Amino acid sequence: MLNETALQEIQELKIRYPERESALLPALYIAQREFGWLSNEALLHVANVLNLPEAKVRGTASFYSMFKDKPAGRNIVQLCTNISCMIAGSDGLVNFLQTRYGMKPDETTPDGRFSLILMECIGACGTAPAMLVNTDFHENLTEQNIGEILETYK
Amino acid sequence: MISLIINGKEIDLDTPMSVLDAARQAGIKIPTLCHHEVLKPYGGCRLCVVEVERMPKLQNACQLMAADGMVITTESEEISEVRRSILEFLLINHPLDCPYCDKAGECELQDLVNMYGPTVGRYKEEKRKVPGSHKDVILARNMERCVVCTRCVRMCRDIQGASAISMVGRGNRTKMAPFSAESFNCEYCGNCLTVCPVGAILSRLYMHSFRPWQIDEEVDTICSYCGVGCSLSVQMRDDSIKRVVPKIGAGLNRGLLCARGRFGYEYMASSDRLTVPLVKNNGKHEESTWSEAIHIVAERLAEIKSRDGGSAIGGIASARCSNEDNYIFQKFIRMACGSNNIDSLSRIGFAAAQKYFEDLLGQGITANIIDGLKNSEVIFVLGGDPTAINPVLGLSIREAAMNGSKIFTLGYARGLDRFTALQIDVPVFKEADLLEELVVSVFTAKGVRGEKLDVDNGIRIISEKLSGYYDVNGFNEMKNSLLGSSSVSIVFGPDLVQRTDGHRSIFAVAGLTYLLEARLYLLSERPNEQGLIDMGCVPDMLPGGRPVDIHDFRSKFDLLWNGTVPAEDGLTLLEMMESMKRNEIKALYIMGDNPVFNLPDRPLVTEALEALDFLVVQDLYLSETAEMADVVFPATGWTETSGTYTNLERRIQLQKKAVHVTAGMDDWKIISDLSCKMGYHMSYSDAEDIMNEIAEVSPLYRDLSYREISRGNCLWPYHGEPLRGKINELPSIAESEDTYEADFYLAPDKPLFHSGTLSRMSPSLNRISPEPALKMSDEAADKLGLGEGDRVTFSTSLGSGEARVSIDYAIRDNKVLFSNNFRDNGVYGLLNYKMDRITKAPGIEGCEVSIKKMQEH
Amino acid sequence: METVLLKNIDNPKSADIDEYLKAGGYRGLSKAVTLEPADIIEEVSKSGLKGRGGAGFPTAMKWRFAATDPKFPKYLICNADEGEPGTFKDRPILEKNPHLLLEGMAISAIALGSEQGYIYLRGEYPDARDILEASIRQANDRGYLGDDILGKGLTFNIHVHQGAGAYICGEETALIESIEGKRGQPRSKPPFPVNQGAWEMPTIVNNVETLANIPYIIEIGGDAYSGIGSEDCPGPKLFCVSGSVNRPGVYELPMGTSLREIIHDHAGGIKNGRTLKAVIPGGLSTPVLPAESIDCRMDFISMQGVGSMLGSGAVIVMDDSICMVSVTYRAMKFFEHESCGKCVPCREGTDWLRKVLERVENGKGREGDVDLLLYISGTMTGRTFCPLGDGAAGVVQAMIKHFRTEFEEHISEKKCTYKSIN
């Protein structure tokens, strides 16, 4: 179940827009925050709160790559691999994460600590390669500092 | 006016439209895949490209608006090349399984590839794997074949208003899916099947059982389930029905169908059909011959007539039978049996409301075109869920809502849940109070109209007793919307008729209709409820709405029918039951209905039928009622016989014979044979012959012929003054100050997937909805400690039933709903009633029910 | 040139409203509330401002369409989706100079008669979201936004609406669908958003940088502004440089600065002493330019002249160690991933192109593959629903045009000759 605060937040979202359907993306963010990912149950809750057809809610959610359709680890490592980061060596980092931490793209480490997602451009090309861990930006990555950074996420 | 040239042809347009539509109108075909004429342009497939003079790039015809002076070419080497490459793109990931795919032969992709030529297979990679699903009971999804035209999703969302499926994923990972990804769990209208251009969505009803080109006959007819009467085509191979398909753009449904219409056709081929007449001997049915059975019936009826008089015989007609059947039936009861005791089960809803509305406002007041609903600014829906009772009519309401009309609902209307501006909640069974308040406040605002003095007076009488202050959430909003709109429609369902004071609601709604100049629609559960009234299958009216008790009309019919029409009004349905119990009516003839199961208070009905000396039933199956009959005649049904039906908007349509009949006889034929045996001569060569007579005797069907009816659009709104004399009865303010304090009340549910007891003979509908459910609000379930799917027994003072619990968020009071479709497990039998003294409908409100959870083993 | 868009951003507290005010912020708005809406539009018209979101559409013209549409309410949407790979120019405004954007939005709202604005912010900028929301609260508290702007009885409220990882939602009609809670697929035009946009009402969608130019235009006047940079598309422009340069970053320079100046003077030239091989001048969707072309001026018209586009001004610099096939392949993975799936040429074309490029890159290419790539991209060109598919095709075509031999070598040698990249 979505807790009272979450429900309250969604109710408040509704009045930001002329139509309640528009609150769908922000509501999905809230549901993802609460459930960790968008399970059927989470989608149903959102559909009910906003009184939207369930299939439509799934249709919208599934279009956006930041909405997750499977459980994720405690920390989500979103490493950019687009051109500027690639030029700056992101492919090497992907290999490094795999050999050093056992992290594979689109998978969660067995201890549940990290999920690795290879991202399209995250807007940090000037400080490439870069990644977002959860909601924190980390830029100018190297094989040395990426390890230190990941150590701070348990 | 817009003038343009397409392929050298000059085209003039009165209304703005796309180049594609303009071309099609002129008979020029432009290939499309994502476009479908019932849907809005989408522009996804890019096959409809055309050259437009002075435009640099090729343009998409589906989205380009035709403009004055345009010069367009729809076929050229370049265009073909583009189309060929688009098709190549589509084929790279499309499986080449045409030999196996049911769609082959009517696949739009296949046709297009044939037309624009195959391409060299330059694609060497593996084809995309997209999981499909074959877990649904009706619809198979083969998502590898999907061309992502999204027609199904747009149909489901924009036309059906169900939004049960969606495109899921993005880019080339996009596919169509229902929420659960497996079972569709939808309204099963199957309209997605209609629009899927390829074999991505297929029906399991006929999977791998034929090829489209093996269809050897196609008959255009109408659906047999409800009072809408949708047009459809029955496709056959070797005299057996292979499938039912809609015809895009045709009929009042313009190509849409509901689950019953599309998937409910199998009942005709049920092995439970009666094949020979049955005669009861020592309490047991024995097979008989037609001549013997007819002989017995003729003899017994004649005997009772001569002994006890015609009024000792009663007849129950059927809203499932055609106008011709019903016309013959009442003529038989009146002329051969000498009785006006003719009614039908329509009395418990449609017919009762219809009569009182017409008494108040004049004949034809409910003759409004369904299509007009979508142009209403405000629609007030009460007494039932149109999307379940008359699904395709319900779609017009949804369409109106999607175009910005305001929908108000009073009472349960789940299918409109997401489309309503406001659902009005009143204390349980107190709707009439609200409606009287509403009509009085509209009256106060609008003043006397002075056209129907009876109605003006009636409202004035009510107003004297009201407080003028009404505290129901949304009351004022609704009132103001109604007053502020120049096009109001009112959609009235059976629930509010089935009240002891049902006439109060009807009167108030009549008042609103009159004051607001609203269009009134009466929901109609069965296909010929209106026709049956028109044919005179009511105790007080001859065909054409001519009152029995007016001498002039009677003598006209005496002449036409060559005999004497009994002078006195007959008894209505419930009055007949009472009369049978008192042993006054001694013989009952039932054509195509099942009162034991379909009427309230089963013990009472059983007792009444048991008291009879003689009971005859004509039916397709050995129904609960037929089991009690002394003689049972097997009848023919839908697709086996021709006849006309008059739908709720009073459109007269032809239902056509399609299959060869192996058992049973047409209803009218059984009766006319019988009539002859009884000495009243009837001789008709076929149903058309009967219609010719109807056209002669009925002012409502004057000059109507099968030829004209086949052309469609035979609508007969007849705005005469009431033909039935003055209304003597006006409603009075709440006679009973009944209070409703029980925990739960039992009330009928009208489900979408079933209709009467016919649908239970349709395996596919049974697969969609295999067992009845006891529907209740989540609050009620909480209170009872029940969860979705729990098994319960529930009982009233008359008996008990068993079902699974289904929690329904659209129920907002303490009613629990149960349907009346499954054998020996229906709601009506459990409800006791008090008759409304004006409409003669059964008041079934306030029936207390207790619910107990069963142990699962 | 004084900086306008990046003004003050070295100040660690630049996002705070007090710092912004100290540096002269909200002067444009204070002036705007005394002007007639039509006069504001007239100033913007005189300035010659063209949209910075990529298409370069004249801003005043767009505003005028929406302002003259009789329907109400009207909506103003700031496009902060910044999804074009290589682009990171809006981020400093959003994170370091948010009030400049809010001020710009408030002024345009007055010009349009809009009372409700949204910032469609890409999901990948979580910090920006917090900063914007805090800034909106501050501006509301100080009366620069809200229900009575500067005591003049004007209303304008802003909400941040977060995207969720879909590049196509940067396209304005897809963005509108997304704000409406739908799958972000482009709508057909016409009707244009200025007449029938969000919730079917007149809607303006402007890029962050575009809106950030507004306060300055109002402050110094359209005529003065039009004197900056290129004549036919004047003003300051943010160029974000990434790739093989010594000093990647965002540079605010006059529109029309040459690529050579941007790369060599501002971004410090090519890294590791290598030589320049190619430049993608305006974000990944713009056609690549070979090193010889870098003398051209970076503005909408000049870039068209050399067969590319200014796009978002995202300059991706590639040195001679970089394999063009792998860049093309990576680009196509992006387009395939981001294709919304609506139209056949883009949905199927990007899939097919990616598959062919994959095998060429992996040394499994076949003879004829280069022509096949040209055939597929040729089929896509001009046939897709929105510019995404066109862009994808254009990238392949430009790469083959300038670096065909590299593709052919991959096929004949059956391997990538540039493994140094990783």
Ligand SMILES: Cc1cc2nc3c(=O)[nH]c(=O)nc-3n(C[C@H](O)[C@H](O)[C@H](O)COP(=O)(O)O)c2cc1C
């Ligand atoms: C595929 C695609 C992606 C786009 N992405 C963005 C974007 O991320 N940010 C942006 O401001 N404009 C983007 N645009 C351009 C917008 O459609 C629109 O032109 C712009 O927001 C208008 O703002 P402007 O007039 O201020 O430039 C994109 C266009 C396309 C076709």
Ligand code: SF4
């Ligand atoms: S709406 Fe009625 S007539 Fe039409 S298909 Fe359904 S059941 Fe048949």
Ligand code: FES
């Ligand atoms: S029919 Fe026009 S694009 Fe599909």
